[in-house]
Amino acid sequence: MKKSSYSFPKEERLCLKKQIAQLFEQGESLMSYPVRLKYLLVDAPEGSPAKCLFSVPKKLFKRAVKRNLIRRRLREAYRLHKAELYSNIPEGKQLLIAFIYLDNKVLDYTSGENAMRKAFAKLTPQIRNITAK
RNA sequence: UCAGCAGGCCGGUCUGUCGCUUAUUGUGAAAACAAUAGGAGGAAAGUCCGGACAACAAAGAGCGCCACACUUCCUAACGGGAAGAUAUCCGCGAGGGUAUUGUAGUGUAACAGAAAACAACCGUCCUGCGUGCAGGAUAAGGGUGAAAAGGUGGGGUAAGAGCCCACCGGUGCUGCAGGCGACUGUGGCAGCCGUACGCCAUGUGGGUUGCAAGACCAUGUAUAUCCCGGUUUCCUUAGGGUACAGGACUGCUCGUCCUGAUGGCAACAGCCGGGAAGGGUAGGUCGCUAAAGGCUUUGGGUGACCAAGGUCUCAGAUAAAUGACAGGCGCCAAACUUGUUUGGUACAGAAUCCGGCUUACAGGCUUGCUGCUUUU
């Protein structure tokens, strides 16, 4: 890593419309309360090991302030803990992840952090399975 | 002091760690890295009005549709704002809400009630006789209703009535005074006068769509569809007028223009050019933020606002940054140990940009004014 492992530049974010459509059509799901994950492993010789996006449905929170707050907290939790995920992703592959918030209450940072740890713990064996095939 | 009315303003702050984004500078071939500076609001919201800007459309006339409607002013513009006018309702009051074009025409007013506007059910009075009915006169009195035919007093009459008179209220015309004006005050004349809501009429304004507008670059499939023109082959008289249909202006009508088929009549294939429709792409750059800009001083105006001078540059993201965590301070509430603990700290997040309106909002500051009751 050229930069500090806690940075979160644009190339680690999922922002191409094509890739998002691919992720939601072909990706697999995983629950880790209060978020739901959607993930897909694709071939990518260059670039960052993972790309992710965070989503809070408008149906749960009508006000944009609350949606922004949750999305920012989730992003911080991902940014500070992504190193433990990156070590498990093999060379030449790229992981696309979408985090979708499910609760209808605004939860604090620590519960988001716990959810993130739990999600990574669940995700690593799944990645091994896929790569083994 | 307390309660209240009208207006204006603010709406947390500091430190540390790790991040995001824009600009500039430096290093570097580039990717990138480093430093410095900036990085949500009074409503950024609802998308309700008005503009700027952009694309498309546009010979014109009439009608329709939508919005607005007292006066003077402000403004780029407005359905917004300021200062007023009149009427009415609420409040003790400071004040607040609503309405306002119309001497034309026309409609409706459930139930109840005699009657909802060319009004006789009861009543009152007159006449007739068969003495309780018929014919008339009459809006003074009467239960109903949201609303009942100007009000009070006098004259008058068979009984009554703007039938007549005086005063008052209102309407129309008009003289004088004040005001830029709506209008106000006051005098004269006239006709004697209901209320509410519509339709309708009059005047003014409105082309449509919206930055996902639009411009450029990149990526990229197929000439498989349709039309027109030219040319080659084959077939075939050619050109014009009239009516019909469709389309555009346009929501409708007229009108204008264009096209089509019919008017005796076309067909097939290849190539070239143009157009339509369809398919594909979903990346980037511009638009994009220096503006009807902010702050401030002076002057003008009752005010909205305007003029002149000075000074400043103040978000530009694009699956979308402006943050997360920890601690301190401030503010509010409760508890008691009276200076500690515990809890809370609003509404809410730019998406092309401005001017308004509306709605949400913990708490606080400030200017002017009011007070029936209450305290000093």
Place this chain on the structure above:
RNA sequence: GGCCCUAUAGUUCAAGGGAUAGAACGGAAGUUUCCUAAACUUCAGAUUCAGGUUCGAGUCCUGGUGGGGCUA
């Protein structure tokens, strides 16, 4: 982001500003039957919310809330 539409019983729809907001299906109770179905009788159940206009709003006007659509 921009531009629009809409809201009536549990569901699908009605209702010229004027009695208690109507109909169908569904629900509940009863009659009939040995029991069920069918049939018949009865009942319950609604104008998205807050203001305003009006004597009187489901309807007219204003604002909020919810639901839905279109747009490269």
